[in-house]
Amino acid sequence: MATAHDASRVRARDLIGLEKSEITGVHRLLDYLRYDDQGRLRVYGHDAQELLDQAGAPLIWYFGDRVRENYRSIDDAYRAHFPGHRTFAAIKSCYLKECLTVLHRAGAGAEVMSALELQIAQQIGFAPADIVSNGVGRSEEYADATVAAGVGLTVVDCLDDLRTVAAACRRHGSRARIGLRVTPPVDHDGIYITPSSKLGVDWEGGEFLRLARAALDTPEVQVVALHAHQVTHCSQPAKYRATLAGVAAVARETERELGLRFEVIDIGGGLETRFLLHRSGLGPEDFAAIAKEELDSIGYPFRLHIEPGRYLTADAAVGLTAVTTEKHNGDRTYLVTEIGSNVLIDMAEVTYHPLPTRLPDPGTPWTAYDVGDSTCAPALVCRTAT
Numbered sequence: 001m002a003t004a005h006d007a008s009r010v011r012a013r014d015l016i017g018l019e020k021s022e023i024t025g026v027h028r029l030l031d032y033l034r035y036d037d038q039g040r041l042r043v044y045g046h047d048a049q050e051l052l053d054q055a056g057a058p059l060i061w062y063f064g065d066r067v068r069e070n071y072r073s074i075d076d077a078y079r080a081h082f083p084g085h086r087t088f089a090a091i092k093s094c095y096l097k098e099c100l101t102v103l104h105r106a107g108a109g110a111e112v113m114s115a116l117e118l119q120i121a122q123q124i125g126f127a128p129a130d131i132v133s134n135g136v137g138r139s140e141e142y143a144d145a146t147v148a149a150g151v152g153l154t155v156v157d158c159l160d161d162l163r164t165v166a167a168a169c170r171r172h173g174s175r176a177r178i179g180l181r182v183t184p185p186v187d188h189d190g191i192y193i194t195p196s197s198k199l200g201v202d203w204e205g206g207e208f209l210r211l212a213r214a215a216l217d218t219p220e221v222q223v224v225a226l227h228a229h230q231v232t233h234c235s236q237p238a239k240y241r242a243t244l245a246g247v248a249a250v251a252r253e254t255e256r257e258l259g260l261r262f263e264v265i266d267i268g269g270g271l272e273t274r275f276l277l278h279r280s281g282l283g284p285e286d287f288a289a290i291a292k293e294e295l296d297s298i299g300y301p302f303r304l305h306i307e308p309g310r311y312l313t314a315d316a317a318v319g320l321t322a323v324t325t326e327k328h329n330g331d332r333t334y335l336v337t338e339i340g341s342n343v344l345i346d347m348a349e350v351t352y353h354p355l356p357t358r359l360p361d362p363g364t365p366w367t368a369y370d371v372g373d374s375t376c377a378p379a380l381v382c383r384t385a386t
């Protein structure tokens with residue numbers, strides 16, 4: 001634990017804000033933000049400072065339009081290469097009813113991890129056939145709920161979960177369409193899910209083939225999908241390519257060993273926030289093209305599933321906050337804000353990019369600040385924001 005904690009603190013020191021030119025030209029990164037002629041920040045055309053004054057409190061404002069555009073951009077990109085492909089929104093990235101409703105109306109399916117998430121998805125109106133159920137250490141309650149609902153795909157993560165799902169099928173007199181979650185054989189350096197992890201079943205060592213054989217011998221289930229959710233914050237095409245080459249190898253080997261062809265290949269989520277990809281000159285088209293090149297080597301037709309979460313929702317909100325204090329200490333200057341780790345998830349390698357509601361007057365020098373809330377956790381929203 002100590003090591004992981006220290007590592008995250010070291011990384012947290014590198015949370016650098018946007019460059020000066022990125023701030024003044026922020027509309028090039030996120031088209032709903034723009035500084036007007038007077039240097040005032042406008043959010044979807046509204047004056048940010050006025051909104052903050054009117055709301056009278058810090059606020060986090062979500063944009064359904066951005067959620068919809070994010071969904072369309074990734075769905076279109078993969079559809080261009082994979083006819084009949086489906087995008088399932090990983091609902092853990094945002095439980096807000098309005099955001100999920102936008103995704104549902106736009107045509108997304110839902111990816112859920114628990115009985116609670118299944119319930120949320122059903123309340124929004126996602127049809128059971130449009131729901132993918134994931135999760136490890138599946139409870140009887142969760143298995144019963146997915147089988148009773150008749151979800152389109154249940155992904156099994158280990159032998160025990162296979163037994164739990166089969167037992168729920170016997171209780172309900174039905175047969176579940178299942179996927180098998182694999183950790184493919186790739187050079188895992190810097191990749192989120194490594195072999196022997198809690199999630200997924202290793203290809204290496206034969207663990208995956210043992211699970212597949214057991215599933216084929218279980219009459220209550222029908223094996224339809226290969227599932228691999230391997231990356232997170234992925235903005236490196238080479239890593240994405242390596243992962244998908246591994247997925248394709250698993251599919252080919254499984255056909256050779258067991259004569260099993262998958263109807264669906266589900267490559268999970270894991271792409272970086274859309275505007276950060278854009279900042280690196282990348283878009284979902286680049287990743288979809290890689291998926292096409294690598295998965296073509298499977299050599300038989302299948303339907304593709306993707307399960308983006310962060311990509312859909314992470315840049316679809318802004319937080320508006322006042323600065324309560326400007327504090328100088330040693331060689332650093334801090335802006336203390338009302339919004340921080342009290343409401344934003346505090347994660348290693350995640351920075352929330354501060355923007356002033358008003359640009360400095362032309363000719364006035366800019367200052368660099370560290371921005372954080374008033375809680376006693378390390379709680380820096382951003383280090384060195386201009």
Ligand SMILES: *Cc1c(COP(=O)(O)O)cnc(C)c1O
Nearest residue numbers: 090134229269270307308309310
């Ligand atoms: C979290 C998760 C996703 C979405 O991941 P993002 O990095 O938010 O895109 C997709 N599938 C599974 C199984 C997950 O656990």
